[in-house]
Amino acid sequence: MVLSPLGNILMSTMNLSTQEFGSVVSAYAISACLSGFLAAGFADKYDRKKLLLFFYTGFVIGTLFCALADTYVTLLAARIFTGIFGGVIGSISMAIVTDLFVLEQRGKVMGLIQMSFAASQILGIPLGLWMATHWGWHSTFFALVILSLFIGIAVVFKLKPVTEHLKFRNNKSPILHLWHTIKRKDYRTGFVAIMLLSMGGFMIAPFSSDFYVNNVKINIEDVPIIFMWSGIASVFIMPLIGRLSDRFDKLNLFVIGTVIACVMVIISTNLGPTPLWKVVIINILMFVGIMSRMVPSQALNSAVPEAEDRGAYMSVNSSLQQLAGGLGAIFAGFIVVKADATSPLKHFDTLGYVMVVIMLLCVFLMWRVNKMINAKK
Numbered sequence: 001m002v003l004s005p006l007g008n009i010l011m012s013t014m015n016l017s018t019q020e021f022g023s024v025v026s027a028y029a030i031s032a033c034l035s036g037f038l039a040a041g042f043a044d045k046y047d048r049k050k051l052l053l054f055f056y057t058g059f060v061i062g063t064l065f066c067a068l069a070d071t072y073v074t075l076l077a078a079r080i081f082t083g084i085f086g087g088v089i090g091s092i093s094m095a096i097v098t099d100l101f102v103l104e105q106r107g108k109v110m111g112l113i114q115m116s117f118a119a120s121q122i123l124g125i126p127l128g129l130w131m132a133t134h135w136g137w138h139s140t141f142f143a144l145v146i147l148s149l150f151i152g153i154a155v156v157f158k159l160k161p162v163t164e165h166l167k168f169r170n171n172k173s174p175i176l177h178l179w180h181t182i183k184r185k186d187y188r189t190g191f192v193a194i195m196l197l198s199m200g201g202f203m204i205a206p207f208s209s210d211f212y213v214n215n216v217k218i219n220i221e222d223v224p225i226i227f228m229w230s231g232i233a234s235v236f237i238m239p240l241i242g243r244l245s246d247r248f249d250k251l252n253l254f255v256i257g258t259v260i261a262c263v264m265v266i267i268s269t270n271l272g273p274t275p276l277w278k279v280v281i282i283n284i285l286m287f288v289g290i291m292s293r294m295v296p297s298q299a300l301n302s303a304v305p306e307a308e309d310r311g312a313y314m315s316v317n318s319s320l321q322q323l324a325g326g327l328g329a330i331f332a333g334f335i336v337v338k339a340d341a342t343s344p345l346k347h348f349d350t351l352g353y354v355m356v357v358i359m360l361l362c363v364f365l366m367w368r369v370n371k372m373i374n375a376k377k
Contacts, residue, residue, distance in 0.1 A: 022333025032087020036319025058085025257292025269352025
């Protein structure tokens with residue numbers, strides 16, 4: 001998340017092409033995918049707290065390497081290293097949530113998790129952009145390292161060991177456990193759904209700040225305002241969506257979110273020079289639509305695996321999610337065209353149409369997932 005809003009600054013200061021920037025974004029995702037597959041085999045064999053702390057430590061070190069990078073090659077290498085560790089953190093966290101909360105409570109929990117992402121938009125992205133504008137983009141990564149250290153300390157002292165899943169321990173080797181998870185037909189439907197859910201966002205997010213500056217003609221110092229207001233709106237809306245997800249049919253909520261997201265993506269990616277206040281409103285509605293899909297889809301997807309496969313399933317899920325995001329960023333880098341640092345992005349609207357098609361395919365896949373879950377009850 002931290003790199004995408006810095007797109008305009010990075011491409012200008014490091015003289016990166018859209019293809020090179022897409023590669024830097026996707027490097028994290030693809031390396032995270034590979035590490036997730038490797039971690040899936042033993043994700044259910046250890047205390048999830050210890051596993052989380054191991055990978056979190058590597059993530060912090062990798063973020064420090066990003067802060068110290070000064071060339072395209074070193075930044076690319078640092079992103080790969082960070083992805084190896086950071087890509088597994090999300091799946092472990094989701095497995096912990098699934099272990100601790102029943103399906104009827106997960107919508108609310110997922111809403112709170114998405115609210116934390118919104119909080120990062122209110123504080124993290126605007127502050128990171130402000131720091132990058134005034135002190136250089138390296139300062140954003142240094143600040144992230146310091147913040148991550150405090151979070152790591154909180155996890156050490158506040159999170160209790162998560163070992164309930166060890167009651168279902170089996171004697172399969174890590175490779176056999178991974179193969180057992182991948183080959184199940186019902187699991188594969190969930191895997192494909194989560195891949196497509198991730199791909200669309202990774203296609204437009206890396207280039208959105210550059211699009212706002214060079215196409216929509218928003219002052220670069222005003223770009224943080226767009227993300228900040230989207231985050232503020234989401235802080236209030238995400239918990240509501242979580243509660244609605246527990247109270248009403250999750251699939252119906254997903255469909256409603258998809259309709260909103262499709263309309264707003266088409267409007268957003270076709271903008272010309274537009275006043276800041278209009279861009280803020282459009283971005284809020286688009287962000288809310290996208291997040292309204294994520295909360296019910298994550299809650300539904302968490303109900304797919306059996307308890308003994310949960311860690312492996314979440315790791316594979318996270319890996320495929322990262323892979324889809326990486327491929328999406330690479331694909332987008334070849335679609336959009338930029339002549340120089342200040343020229344408008346071309347074909348950004350094409351990315352919007354592709355994203356809409358992907359979101360509509362997700363509706364069918366989530367219907368399949370919902371059908372499988374109902375059959376298990």
